[in-house]
Amino acid sequence: MIVGPWLSEVGYETLYWIPFLRWVRDAFRLDPARVVAVSRGGVASWYHGIADRYVELWERMSPEQYATRIAERGAVKQLVDADFDREIVADVQKTLGLSHARVLHPSLMYRLFDHFWFQRVPITFVEAFSSYAPLPRLELGPLAASLPSRYVVAKFYGNTALPDSPENQRFTASVLESLTRHTDVVMLNTGFRFDDHEDMSPALRERVHAIDHLMTPVDNLEVQTRVIQGADAYVGTYGGFSYVSPLAGTDTLTFYSHTSGFRFDHLELAKRVFAQHRRASYVELDVRSVELVRKGFTHPWQGEPLVGGARR
Secondary structure (H helix, E strand, C coil), X not given: CEECCCCCCHHHHHHHHHHHHXXXXXXXXXXXXXXXXXXXXXXXXXXXXXXXXXXXXXXXXXXXXXXXXXXXHXXXXXXXXXXXXXXXXXXXXXXXXXXXXXXXXXXXXXXXXXXXXXXXXXXXXXXXXXXXXXXCCCCCHHHHHHCCCCEEEEECEECCCCCCCHHHHHHHHHHHHHHCCCCEEEXXXXXXXXXXXXXXXXXXXXXEEECHHHCCCCCHHHHHHHHHHCCCCEEEECXXXXXXXHHCCCCEEXXXXXXXXXXXXXXXXXXXXXXXXXXXXXXXXXXHHHHHHHHHCECCCCCCECCCCCCC
């Protein structure tokens, strides 16, 4: 069986698609040795226990070609099995000699969970067709030589929850300035543009480290997963990518500035999942509340935050 190809956002992949596949595996007793996952960014480890074989999309096309075909497709969310999807599957079947393989396309998951996203059913409906598990542990390996011994990771990008405005750019800079008083910060900016979310790129300062030179499109998500798992904490934009961090076992602090810029159903499900595994905390915070929180966690006689310097 071929599961995929996955062409959509990381948040949907980690919070819905992979847990759905895990449920399918258990419900229909699928043997992972007979399953091939198709995705992008080097995320074979995300499909551990689901698919023993993994096909990397960006070994078959460049991110630019991918972006062009997605634009032609008309939607990144795979509500239907489009021509682009079928071309990828046909290529995988030909390459691996799987002409008679069945295909489990993401549109099945989208159609099923649409009932939840359109508020026709409660959140327990999604949970009934999902099996959640932490991401498998990956070692830093050779990456360790390019990283500080202790660090926090940061990933700030513009989206509808935290638009790339001058105010939010200043906020991002202030967060980094505060963090670097206590620890080194590793930025997860990739240098690539895969979708409509563009990295915010604050000027590098002392104790802020870039790792874009350590990533290629083929392995960028794998590298980021490894670096996140080696971090003391994750700080960044509230959005689907931030779900990777608690699933990887790393405490997570995210920010938004527009309460109408994201769906609370995704957030509610995510927090239920993370609380269930109790491997890492997850906090989302309105940027307008940061000063209030800072006052609440400050020594009145010293004026220094209690939070920020502590390490796990």
